[in-house]
Amino acid sequence: MTGNSLLTGIVRFISLLLVQALVFNHLNILGSINPMVYVLFFYWYPVQENRSVLIGTAFLLGFFVDLFSDTMALHTAASLTTAFFRIALMRFVFGVNLEFQNFRISNSTRVQQSSFLALLIVIHHLAFFSLEIFSLSNLLLILKRVVFTGVSTFIFATLLAALFARSKE
Template identity: 25%
Template sequence: MNSRKVFLLAGSFLLYFLVQVLMLKNMVIFGVAFCFLYVLYVLLLPVEMKTIPLMLIAFILGLIVDFFYDTMGMHTLCLVAIAFFRNFWLDILTPTGGYDENLQPSMLNMGLGWFVTYSIPLILVHHILFFYVDSLGTNLFFPVVQKIIASTIFVFVMSIVVQLLFYRRRRGI
């Protein structure tokens, strides 16, 4: 990885963190839809990134978000889990010709249908883990399911908006 790519990854890491902590921390729609947009950072890392570095990046981002949310490792757990499953999921979704080198798995590069198939299961895993751990010890099954579904849809829609506004087509990081 050249220094330009590392600089862009570090800059986007910082940007996603700042947006999450400063702008989206208290954004909740109808008391059930939470916006954890920082998940998109891990989803949009280059396809060829190996699992261990991906998990380390997810660990650092999750730990920093946990520090500002006072959630004692919940964001770290969920983000590391999706970082662990991401490459396996990418292997399942590999197109016939394979992936291009330095490809960012975004909607603009791969198409909306592929991005829906790629991102929604991973966002759903993140939200299931997060809200399940958050509600341990309570009998609040339906409110938790409602939060999972509403938050998954909200994060997915926000990820589409962010990609349309701030990302370019067919460019590696």
């Protein structure tokens, strides 16, 4: 990891944490929906990186979000899971492109970007709400919350991603 991308990563880490804790945790759309936009961290994270570092970072990010949200360690578990499955998702979405040396997510098609983000969100939310509700008898409730919160997260994350996208050359 070069110094520049390390700095970018730290800035992303802190700003996503603060945005999540100070803005999106208090949105309460339709009463109870709080988008979890910090999933964007895994979307923006560089492709060719050490997986162990990613998992460690995910643990820290989730842990701090938990501290701010009073959710015990639910975000930690969800964000760990997202980090763990990230590489599999990328293989699924980007296919052989991933093997190219200078592959970047910003170089892929819009459909690929969106589906990658959506899948990250689905994994994350599934893990989060399954643990939060922690009962298979409430499967419908889990799915409902995954869908509603997931859609709102997707919308806000897409907007944020568009806002901070590097201009294509």
